[in-house]
Amino acid sequence: MSELHDCRKAFASTLEDIARGDPRVVALSNDSVSSAKLSHFAEVFPDRLFNVGIAEQNMVGMASGMANGGKIPFVAAAACFLTGRALEQIKNDVAYTDTNVKLCGVSTGLAYGPLGGTHHSIEDIAWLRAIANMTIIVPADSLETEQAVRAAADFVGPVYLRLSRMGVPVVHDADYRFEIGKAVRLRDGNDVTLAACGTLVPRALAAATMLEEEDIQARVINMATVKPIDREAIVAAAVETGSIVTAEEHTVYGGFGSAVAEVVATTHPVPMRILGVPGVFAPTGSPEFLFEHFGLTPQGIRDAARELVQSGEPQ
Amino acid sequence: MMPIDSQALHKKAYEIRQRNLVMIYEAGGGHTGGDLSSADILAALYLNGVLNVDPKNPRAPDRDRFFMSKGHSSGLLYTTLAFAGFFPEEELSTFMKPLSRLNGHPNVHVPGVEANTGALGHGLPMAVGAALAAKMDGASWRTFVLTGDGELQEGSNWEAAMAAAQYQLDNLTLIVDRNRFQMIDRTERIVGLEPLADKWHAFGWSVREINGHDHAEIMQTFSAIPFEVGKPNCVLAYTHKGEGVSFIKDRAAWHHRVPTDEELNAALEELRGAA
Numbered sequence: 105m106s107e108l109h110d111c112r113k114a115f116a117s118t119l120e121d122i123a124r125g126d127p128r129v130v131a132l133s134n135d136s137v138s139s140a141k142l143s144h145f146a147e148v149f150p151d152r153l154f155n156v157g158i159a160e161q162n163m164v165g166m167a168s169g170m171a172n173g174g175k176i177p178f179v180a181a182a183a184c185f186l187t188g189r190a191l192e193q194i195k196n197d198v199a200y201t202d203t204n205v206k207l208c209g210v211s212t213g214l215a216y217g218p219l220g221g222t223h224h225s226i227e228d229i230a231w232l233r234a235i236a237n238m239t240i241i242v243p244a245d246s247l248e249t250e251q252a253v254r255a256a257a258d259f260v261g262p263v264y265l266r267l268s269r270m271g272v273p274v275v276h277d278a279d280y281r282f283e284i285g286k287a288v289r290l291r292d293g294n295d296v297t298l299a300a301c302g303t304l305v306p307r308a309l310a311a312a313t314m315l316e317e318e319d320i321q322a323r324v325i326n327m328a329t330v331k332p333i334d335r336e337a338i339v340a341a342a343v344e345t346g347s348i349v350t351a352e353e354h355t356v357y358g359g360f361g362s363a364v365a366e367v368v369a370t371t372h373p374v375p376m377r378i379l380g381v382p383g384v385f386a387p388t389g390s391p392e393f394l395f396e397h398f399g400l401t402p403q404g405i406r407d408a409a410r411e412l413v414q415s416g417e418p419q
Numbered sequence: 420m421m422p423i424d425s426q427a428l429h430k431k432a433y434e435i436r437q438r439n440l441v442m443i444y445e446a447g448g449g450h451t452g453g454d455l456s457s458a459d460i461l462a463a464l465y466l467n468g469v470l471n472v473d474p475k476n477p478r479a480p481d482r483d484r485f486f487m488s489k490g491h492s493s494g495l496l497y498t499t500l501a502f503a504g505f506f507p508e509e510e511l512s513t514f515m516k517p518l519s520r521l522n523g524h525p526n527v528h529v530p531g532v533e534a535n536t537g538a539l540g541h542g543l544p545m546a547v548g549a550a551l552a553a554k555m556d557g558a559s560w561r562t563f564v565l566t567g568d569g570e571l572q573e574g575s576n577w578e579a580a581m582a583a584a585q586y587q588l589d590n591l592t593l594i595v596d597r598n599r600f601q602m603i604d605r606t607e608r609i610v611g612l613e614p615l616a617d618k619w620h621a622f623g624w625s626v627r628e629i630n631g632h633d634h635a636e637i638m639q640t641f642s643a644i645p646f647e648v649g650k651p652n653c654v655l656a657y658t659h660k661g662e663g664v665s666f667i668k669d670r671a672a673w674h675h676r677v678p679t680d681e682e683l684n685a686a687l688e689e690l691r692g693a694a
Contacts, residue, residue, distance in 0.1 A: 154551070159581070162578035163544075165544025166551065169545035169546055169547060171548075173484070173553055197535075201527055
C-alpha cells in the first residue's frame with residue numbers, strides 16, 4: 105500500500121483549522137504538546153493552548169469547567185495517562201455532567217512499543233466504553249482522522265478520539281465521508297467478515313487480499329465508531345457472511361471485539377474470532393514486533409478467517 | 420438580589436438548617452453534620468447577592484459559577500437552591516426518592532447545579548477551568564467552589580491549586596469548610612491538613628481565615644474579593660460540623676446519621692431558638 109501517515113498530524117492541522125473558525129475551541133495538554141503534535145497550534149494560538157503540566161486529573165477537570173464556561177476543549181494527551189489517570193474525571197466531570205469535552209488520546213495501543221506496559225494503552229476502549237454518554241472514535245487513516253476531528257467538534261457532548269502515532273496508509277477514497285455511528289464497507293464479500301478499527305483496518309484489507317487467493321471472499325468493514333457501534337452493519341455481516349473476525353490494537357477484554365460480540369450474541373449468533381492483545385501485559389519490543397507477537401498481522405487475521413470458514417463447511 | 424443584614428442572613432441560614440434536617444429525616448438519608456456546617460456559607464452565597472445568579476435563567480452564560488465540591492452536602496445545596504427560588508420548596512420532600520431529580524449527590528438536572536459532584540476532589544479543577552474560561556473572555560462573572568476539609572486529602576486539589584496560581588485566577592474563590600472532621604474522625608487524626616493556611620499561601624493563593632458561622636465576617640470577606648490582584652482567593656472557613664444543634668455538633672457519628680423522631684423535634688426546637 106501507499107505512503108504511511110502519522111494521524112496525529114492530521115489531528116493537529118485539522119484542530120488548527122477548526123480553531124481558526126471557532127473561537128470557542130481550546131486545547132489542553134499534560135506537558136505532551138509536542139507528542140500531541142500541537143507545537144504549531146501553540147505558535148498560532150498561544151492564548152488557546154494550555155499546557156497544564158503533568159497533572160491529568162486537573163487537566164480533565166479543567167476541561168469540564170472550561171466547557172461549562174462556554175469553551176470547546178480538546179484535551180490531547182498520551183492515551184495511557186489521559187484515560188487511566190483521569191478516569192474518574194472522565195466519568196464524572198465529562199460524561200456524567202455531560203460537558204462538551206473532546207478527549208484525544210494519542211500514541212494509543214502498543215505504539216510506545218519498548219517503553220512497556222505503563223505506556224501502552226490497551227485498556228482505554230474498555231474503560232471508556234463502560235461509561236454512559238461517551239462516544240468513542242478510532243480513526244483508521246489521516247483522511248478519517250481529519251473528518252473524525254471535525255465530527256467531534258460538531259457533536260455536542262463528550263467524545264473520545266483514539267489516535268495512534270504509528271504510520272498508517274490511507275485506506276479510504278478521497279470522497280469518503282465519516283459519520284459518527286456508521287461503519288463503512290471497504291471490501292465486499294460474503295464468506296466471512298473482517299471487522300476492524302484503527303491500525304488494524306489496513307491489515308484486515310491485506311488479509312482479505314490473501315484470502316482471495318484461497319478463494320475466500322472476505323467482507324471488510326471499518327468500524328471507526330466503537331461507541332455507539334453500528335448494529336446494522338454487524339447484523340448484516342452476521343446474516344450475510346456467517347462468521348466474523350474482529351481485530352483491534354487493544355486487549356480482547358471489553359474492547360472493540362467485545363462490542364461486536366455483544367451485538368452478534370444478542371441478535372444473530374455466528375462464530376467469531378476476537379483478535380487483540382490476549383489479556384496480558386506486552387513483552388518488550390517495537391510496535392511492529394508486538395503486532396507480530398500477538399498475531400495482529402494480515403497473516404494472523406487471514407488464519408483466523410480461514411479457520412472460521414473451514415469450521416463452517418460441511419464435514 | 421439586594422444584600423440583607425447579617426442578622427437576617429443568620430435567620431435565613433437557620434431556616435435552611437431546619438428544612439434541610441426535615442428533608443434528611445423524610446428521605447431517611449443524607450449528610451447531617453456537613454450540611455449544618457456549610458449552611459451559613461451557602462446562605463451568604465445564594466441569599467445575600469454574593470453569587471450573581473438568576474433562578475429564572477439558571478444557565479445564563481454570564482452567571483457566576485458555584486461548584487459544590489463537597490457533593491455529599493447535596494441536601495444543603497438543594498435546600499438553599501429552593502430557598503433561592505430555583506425550584507419549589509415542596510420538591511425537597513422528594514430528596515432521594517425513586518426517580519426524583521434530587522439525587523443523593525448534586526446533578527445538573529437540578530436547576531442551579533453546575534456539575535455532578537460527589538466523588539471528592541473534583542470541584543476545584545472544574546472551577547479552575549471555569550475561571551480560566553472567564554479570564555480568556557475578559558468576562559466579569561466569577562467562580563466559587565466549596566470543598567470539605569477532609570476532601571483536601573485528594574491530590575487532584577493540589578494539582579488544581581498550582582494551576583490556579585499559574586493562571587493568576589483572581590476571579591476564583593475557594594471556600595474550605597474547615598469543620599475539622601471527616602467521616603469517622605478528626606482530619607488531624609486521620610491524615611493531618613495543618614498548617615492548612617500556610618499550604619495555600621505556599622501554593623500561591625491569597626488566604627483569609629474566617630469564622631464560617633459569623634455572617635458579618637463572611638459577607639465582609641466575600642465583598643473583599645479579589646483579596647490580591649493576580650492571585651486566586653482561598654477562604655478557610657472555620658466551622659463546626661453539625662453547627663446549630665448541640666447534640667450533633669462536633670460529633671463524627673452524625674456525618675450521615677438520620678435523626679429519629681425525638682432527635683428531629685429536639686433539633687428543630689434548638690434551631691428555631693437560635694434563628
